[in-house]
Amino acid sequence: KNEVEQSPQNLTAQEGEFITINCSYSVGISALHWLQQHPGGGIVSLFMLSSGKKKHGRLIATINIQEKHSSLHITASHPRDSAVYICALERGSNYQLIWGAGTKLIIKP
């Protein structure tokens, strides 16, 4: 069993819809990262969180440490939100993150 699972693998939605991407994990963590990868390849860090909730613009990330689950929400989705969203786990003081396989999101106009 993978230590981190993302769902869904692929998601297609219409512009304006509320989007939820999930990340479940089975190991203890010190933090969880959400990142975005556009088709060109570059990866941008969206959030790093260890508890509760963070919000940046139309993006909201939540984490429930007891349930080992995190969600990334996008409100009022837009075609420019089309990207792969990746969850990654941080486990203490080494440099190795545990990477999810990513969720490919397509927002249609």
Place this chain on the structure above:
Amino acid sequence: ETGVTQTPRHLVMGMTNKKSLKCEQHLGHNAMYWYKQSAKKPLELMFVYSLEERVENNSVPSRFSPECPNSSHLFLHLHTLQPEDSALYLCASSQAGASYEQYFGPGTRLTVT
């Protein structure tokens, strides 16, 4: 623009060639990373340098050779690669230590023929 640049952006090389990938960060970070991203697979960490010393080497074949001459520059030297090495190679940087945010470059798309 994340403050991390990579060159070249695209590279096609034969199996007998020798080439190098370059990464430069302008963020004042002291840790740098090489990742490999193959189609439909999670990122794979290849090497980590912290304060210019290699701290992680994840069983990467010796045909990949990293070099970190200073905290702003990172190279990946390639020789006698195999077709299965074709992938996107991403460089990242961060502050050293726990609970860090990594900043990624745009990647080098490598094709081995």
